[in-house]
Amino acid sequence: MRRLLIAGLMLFGFTTVAQQYQNQGKFEQLDYILRSPNVYRTASGAPGHMYWQQRADYKIDVTLDEVKNQIKGSETITYTNNSPDDLTYLWVQLDQNMRAKNSQSYTSDESTVPDRATEGTIDAMMGYPDYDGGHKIQKLVDSQGKAMNYTINYTMMRIDLEKPLKAGESISFSIDWYYNINDRARMGGRGGYDYFDEDGNTVYTITQWFPRMAVYNDFEGWQNKQFLGSGEFALPFGDYEVNITVPADHIVASTGELQNADEILTAAQKERWEKSKTSELPVLIVNKKEAEKAEKSKASGTKTWKYKAENVRDFAFGSSRKFIWDAMGVDIEGRTVMAMSYYPKEAWGLWDKYSTRVVAHTLKVYSRMSIPYPYPVAISVEAANGMEYPMICFNYGRPAPDGTYSARTKYGMIGVIIHEVGHNFFPMIVNSDERQWTWMDEGLNSFLQFIAEQEWEPNYPSRRGPAGNIVSYMKGDKTNIRPIMTNSENVIQFGNNAYGKPATALNILRETVMGRDLFDKAFKTYSERWAFKHPTPTDFFRTMEDASAVDLDWFWRGWFYSTDHVDIAIENVQWYKLDSKNPDVENKLKKEKRDSEAYHVTPDKNREEGVVTVVEKHPELKDFYNNWDEYDVTDSDKKAYKTFRASLSAKEKELIDGGYNFYEIKFENKGGLVMPIILKMSYTDGSSETVHVPAEIWRKHENEVSKVFITKKEVAQFQIDPKRETADVDEENNYWPPRSIPNRFELYQRRESTPRGQSPADNEMSRANRK
Template structure:
């Protein structure tokens, strides 16, 4: 391997760091030493085999030399190799080094991993998905200097951009799928394949380059010669490829801007009919959808490869799981699982292959943003698409979970609890809430698209993303980033009280009339009710002389004094002030509280007595002085039947029971079962002859 490294920083570099990610599978790796395990009462053979594996993995470095062939000093620290330079590499200068290396390819189905091989025992064939297969340069940036955090297996990759020229020598009957553009198609493809590939460029449906019948024939007749496939890839951060004699291959052109991108799929016969029907169409759809959400896809090709039990991404190529049953049938869940994993992994071309965030440090910056875009693409595939992540209500169970088993989004990739919810689901939900509720679609879409365009082929940090979204929307989102990304708080806003308030008109007849009605319609005390049907005559009934003025006086009767006071009051008021006394509004005072620590806008649904409804949006800034309880008065045009918080499930509120006023009876269900006798035999019965 020959690497030419250019120092684009203003600093001089006395040494270079090279990543040796295959060392994660070395026998003495920290990953193996620190992985926890337990046996319990039982364990599967597969699990025990994985625990006991003594696979001899990791890079074997034969030499490191400069371009003149002189040995270079180097030191290997686990998954990182430091190369010491005789003279520091100055800003703007370049340095070429040559590394000779090799490693044993792992059986991915036995010991796991993002790359390796899958063995098909029935026909003695292999499907290789090869990645992290060469020593790769580490990133030197203006934030951390060298990003040389050790690779433990979860926190993925931080990589610089470069141009690649790669030659891949494989058995002559293998088909190779790879990052980059094939440079020697006439040498490795048949005339029929070349013709089909040319037709596929302008096709609106996938064209078979290698049919299933052809692939079945090839996988049975193994050839002993070799072919070398040569690929060039420009401005990519990584390189991966797949190789097998089992591959069926289809392709179609996708118009993106003023370019035609080739969407292609490679899969064994075991993937059909799912892969023939959906893979390349899902690739094409992803390119169109993501290009609309972010920027036009800049690479010439996008490939989806079927490999069991994996979903992994590299520039222009990804490896995706999902195969039907042997009879070709499949579940609804599998169908949408295949489409979703293809959308997701192809989508990674945008994040982090082009918007090149630091995966080793921040998983959410690519997985979260990508999962958000995936949700948008899924809804453009089918309005009823069963998306697993994205909408606010789908994160509720996670948000209300045991806080000792939850970490903030802004947690290093190696230390995250509940990886999928934390790094995929929660940030995708947060972006959805920003788009639908906090900013609105127009503001959000503008900001997100321009963030992606601005940081193409660069290395953004979380702070860059946060700042850009605020700058492009003129919105202070500090409260949002703090709550959603730096804490494990949850949303739980309640309506504590609601009062229907009427303005006192000061008109004696009107106001005293209301008080009379309240008095006459008030509930009766139980003792008074019983006295009415069973009591003796009272003193005043027996002796009328005990009565005086107050026995017949009703304080709620209108008097001349009341009228005079009213007239004097009205004389002091301006015409505008008088108009307020007759205001034609229904006035309600509501009290709200937050219980989960995470503030959000108050979204108040109002259901009126006449059957109509409306939604009132109150920005989160209402909590800026009192972050626990606030009170607000509403002047409405009609009488209200019910107030509902978050009526359209926008905020991930974890407790719906306190979102209603008047409080609502929450419906639930339980099931009945019939007890049945246990008919299993006891030991005496089993052994009785």
């Protein structure tokens, strides 16, 4: 009975909170939704005076087996407990287990039988039965070599400790393991291998490759949610020493700084490397001719590349004999950061021209908007996908075989490089929990990506950021949409929800709601406060308000906690002018109005039929009223007007004589998401002006408001959101007088697909060359 009572109380409490949230006005504060401030996280959104976070340092030896397509490694983890808690067990992430035979990713994914299926489609439905994926743990021992007890729960491994790890203590343990690398072209994935049939070589992108410590924090304890594929990685910071053994003729791109360049690089490569540090243009460290030679020769034996990385939350690398490598130094507030790119010859023509320059541009823009880039290198690797790790990222963009490329390929490549390099800042430095809140890294990063794109070239065709680009999603079927504040594995329409909508929201916040000065200061404050720490959405929301003095709870509530959309309509316009009391003016207007309203069709029809009225037949029936008009101006009217004018102040006379027009406009909030009202008034003389009404106008009446606009000029047309700033989903109801906007449709043409990241052979450039 007691259990039933408790369950009933819990259900009642949840229902009450849910109803309270639904019944809350759009301008009510979010205090009861946000986490309570404490000694770890303050009410201002800053880390508290007792903030702490854990640390994990790694020493790893790893070997890449090109024959077996296998990774084999041995690592030692030193884990430091900076929390005030005693820990009786540790959690380690085994992310490769999402590809294990018993993977929940395969069993929990929905699937349907299509009308037409390829071998690959069926292969995916079956969970790739011929592929043996997942981490294979060979040994787990403590610092004394003693076996430790562990339990693997899909993508998480619990290590049970013989005695509690107390606050301030550290523990070291070692793991030996291996896994079979996935064919990314066949199976997808953030990492894997890309095999080139033409020359029999492979490009490896090695990611989520080693057992990694999970995060233990002050607000949820262990972050041990399973990795199902969408929600990415929450990781603690630490130092890495990694020895990477690969075929002798491979070039390795990696997180960290190369420690044994003298052993690995040729004299010519070292000379080029030194030159690149001060060059204003990328310098080829390994040129195209050298890479093509390596493709054909395939040297025997192995080499070990040694890397160190300080204060990073993860580690990744790429390896191939196909790599061309270029680099240039970038000045970031007096420090030289090396921007570098690695790519196969198949990407030549795009990557040699753009990649490293885009890396350098991204570092400068993001450093200005957040914090100065703190690491020594930033690397872009061509790998026909897009994924990010500290100091290194993997991107796509290959020309067609004839060297031409489409505009979509070019701008897609530039955009993805900006995006993935930008992830160095969010979440590799400002270290949010991607497993829980994807938008905190993808959304914030997509927003800064938009800024960097617009500073790359005028009118850059940005995919995400402009308000108009999110309209089709926002006005879609609400059963297929989730709030931004949704766990990553439960998100529907991942790209729109976690990337596009938050990027648009922040752009609107910057350009339309707060203004650039206030927004940029607040955003930079958030970045500085939480660099190399673990922020939550509450910390972000509070900091943005704390550093700007702008109450934004209505904005977070609408954009992040709801699925409402923006649709503000002009419901009605009433036009008024001040009564001048001048009978010569006012009586004439009144007479015209009366005659207009009194008109009806019968007298006209009578005249057409020749009907003669009685009074027309007998004029003697006319009297005073047949010639009298109530609006005729009399001497007494003129006298009264003269007396009235004498009583007016100078200001009152100016108001009356100024010819002011008073327009009372009724606005309707049809979409539910309150926003500022941006109103353009186009005048009859051809001029125009735009006024901004803050969103707070809706605070008392959320569905319908009225506002009076006073102008000396006569308005020919009113238009809401003329520059498409607010993501208003219905532009037809933005006009008064109403205006119809034609929609367009096009014929569907079936086109052959090309591999991801590669330009189609038939593109704008190739067609121009054929003329």
